[in-house]
Structures are given as C-alpha cells and as structure tokens.
Amino acid sequence: MTESDKPVVVRFAPSPTGNIHIGNARTALFNWLYAMKSGGDFILRFDDTDRQRSTVEFAEGIERDLRWLGVEPDRMEWQSRRFPAYDAAAQKLKDAGLLYPCYETGEELERKRKLRLARRLPPVYGRDALKLSDEDKARFEAEGRQPHWRFMLPNFESDPFETRRTEIHWDDVVRGPQTVDLASMSDPVLVRGDGTYLYTLPSVVDDIEMGVSHIIRGDDHVTNTGAQIALFQALGADAPAFGHHNLLTAASGEGLSKRSNALSIASLRETGIEPMAVNSLAVLIGTSHSVEAVPSMEALQDIFTPDMASKSAAKFDPSELGALNRALIHETPYDRVAARLTDMGVDEHRAEAFWLAVRGNLDVVEDARHWWGVVKNGPAGDAVLEDEDIAYVREAFALLPPEPWGADTWSTWTSAVKQASGRKGRALFMPLRIALTGSRSGPELADLLPLIGREGTLARRP
Structure with missing residues (x-):
C-alpha cells in the first residue's frame, strides 16, 4: 500500500486538565476538516497520563465542547488505559541502548546549560550520563536519586559524544518542506524520575498502534517533530505525515491558556456565541482566506485546505467573534432556531414570523427572549414618552x-x-x-x- 493509498486517520489529543479554548479548537477543527475532506477518521485521544491534574469532568467537558462545535469523534481513547503499551515500548528502547538513565537534578542541568552558553556552545545536553559507571549509578540511587530517561537521538556516526549535522526532512501539509537538524537538539526526556511518561513516548506509541496517518498541530511543535520522527523509526515504524498550523493568539500577541477561562469554548457558549462563529474565526483567521461568517461545517469544509494557514501567528480581537455571530444570526433560517424559540415560550403559530422580524436586531439568539416579551407583554425598555x-x-x-x-x-x-x-x-x-x-x-x-x-x-x- 502506497502512502497515498493509506486511509486518513487524524487525532486531537488534549490534556483533560482544563477547558479547551478557541486556540485548541483551531487544532481540533484543522484535523476534523482534513479528515472530512479525505473521507477519514477523527480520534479524540485524551492525554490523561497526568493523573493528579487530569479529571473525568474536564474530559467530559472537552467532548461536550467539541460536539457543540460540530466535531463528532469516530472513536475516543484514553492514554491512562494504555500504560502497558508504553512500558513495552520503553523497554524495547532500553534493550536497544536508545533510552538511557540520567541522574542530574534540575539545578545541575541548569548550571551545565549556562556553562555551555558562556562558552558560546549550543545549550544541548552533553550526554554526560553515558559516562556513568554502574558504581556511579548505584551511588546516586543510594542518595535517593531516581533516574529520568532520555532518548538517544541518531545524530552521530559511532561516538555519541561526537555529534554531526543530521537532517530530518518532511513535507509539511501546512508549511511545505521542512528541515530539522538533530545535532541542534538535546536528547529528549521520555520518562520522568518518578516513572511517569512525558507526552512524547505515549503519543508516538499511540500514533503507531492507532494507525494515525496525519498529525496536524500547532507550529510550536515543529522542532519536536524531528525527534519524534527519529522515535518512530527507533520503534520500527514509518512516521505519519505532519502539518503545523500557525497559533492563535490574542491581539497583544499573548498565547492562550487552558488555565484561564478567557475564550474557553464553554464560556463562549454560555455568552451566546454560535458554534459556527467560533468555527469560522478559529479556522479562517491567519489564513489566505478572508474571515467571514460561514453558515455550516459543510460550507467551511469546502473552503478549508491545510496549507491556507500563513506562517505568522494568527492574532485576533475577541470583538470579531461578536461581529461574526451577528452576521450568522441575521441570516439564520427559522428551522435552525425553532426549538430554541419554543424553549423561550414563543407561540408556535407566530414563531417563524417573529424570528424573521427580530433576527436582524439580535447580537445573540437569546436576545429574542426580550423581543418576545415586548410582543406578548408590552413595552420592556427604559425609553419614555416626552x-x-x-x-x-x-x-x-x-x-x-x-x-x-x-x-x-x-x-x-x-x-x-x-x-x-x-x-x-x-x-x-x-x-x-x-x-x-x-x-x-x-x-x-x-x-x-x-x-x-x-x-x-x-x-x-x-
């Protein structure tokens, strides 16, 4: 089977440690739309290996937010249920000598980093742990130190202390041809000192076993991709195709955070923003296409191509959401809001005429409740007759x-x-x-x- 014949399988892998925001939605939507255009599958995979911070409530909230946006997963997975697979992969790397124990503390690593910078050397890890004898390791462990484990990048010929330029190339489905030099990177830590896994190893193992064909994510992961491709190869697998879209930031340039509820999907829903207003902005901002109110996911799918994203950050003003929301509502046909009007108590025999009368004056659909009160009960405002x-x-x-x-x-x-x-x-x-x-x-x-x-x-x- 050639690469082009493989079924398209994409994944969105949030950590259920908070509410997803519009920036996260951008990644989910890029993957969802790519799968829809390709007749592929979309996996919602919870990166819940951080058992202290991950909660079922946040996972349920993420699923609810995605379904509200119109993103319907074909399957859902939980990394917390797959530790045996990660343990087996880690042991395979250890047996091959590609995952090695390191005993430096955070303070020691920082001192080494600063020393390399002072010598005008790149601040990469020097693989000092490879020089430790069994006695050295026993002594550290007797002191109570537990090793963290690093993946040895294939950036040398025979001597791991003599690195050489080692280029990893891929044709990014968003950015085009990309190159990363593995010699410019530190060997990534895959396992913490307490035995828990960082994101990289579980992600690669899951992508292999779940048949993920395309990994589409934010461009803050571009450099990581070189190391991940090497890890795919070390585990005997071909790497998927990669795509890295520009990140969505506030107008000030600040990144968005799940720890802040600002611009979370849940908060936008609560304020009356329509799903397609969020989808339109999240997908079209920072692309070659103008930002406009797209009425349906099908119409957005027709517009979308992954390479439409520019290489610079996608800055936006939250007020743009309001403008898109009004534009959508003003064109929304009655059948799409009929149930919501019924919930507001609008008489069925007057509901369609009422909606067509008031929709052009609404910021959010809920505002129709005010105007129904005016129709049914009388004046409801602060203007008085002179x-x-x-x-x-x-x-x-x-x-x-x-x-x-x-x-x-x-x-x-x-x-x-x-x-x-x-x-x-x-x-x-x-x-x-x-x-x-x-x-x-x-x-x-x-x-x-x-x-x-x-x-x-x-x-x-x-």
Missing part, C-alpha cells in the same frame, strides 16, 4: 385600522396619523416606537405590529 408626545400618541392610537392586520398595516396607520397630526419623520415614528416597545430602536415596526395585534396594541395606549 410630555408633548403623550397626547399625540393617544390620538394616533385612535386611528388604528381595523383587523385583519398584515404587512401593510403599519404604513396604512402611519399615513393616517401623518395626515391627522401633520408630523413626519422621526417626530412621527419615534413616539409610536417608544409606546409600542419601550425602546428607541429595534426591529421594524411594520413586522412587529401584526405580531402584537390590534388588541395588544390598544393595551399600550398611554
């Missing part, structure tokens, strides 16, 4: 046309009021709007009036 307008409005209400009321009722009524009062423009319309809604702005009164009805309108006469 003294000189009260008599005018009373006279105007006396001119209300008989039912049935329809699309022409407003113009019929205001024409009669204009002729009787001599008023026109704002002086004619604004007092009527305030009397009917309690607000100085809002949906077209021509659309609201038939919904309020003649009896409901007369009840608002001052």
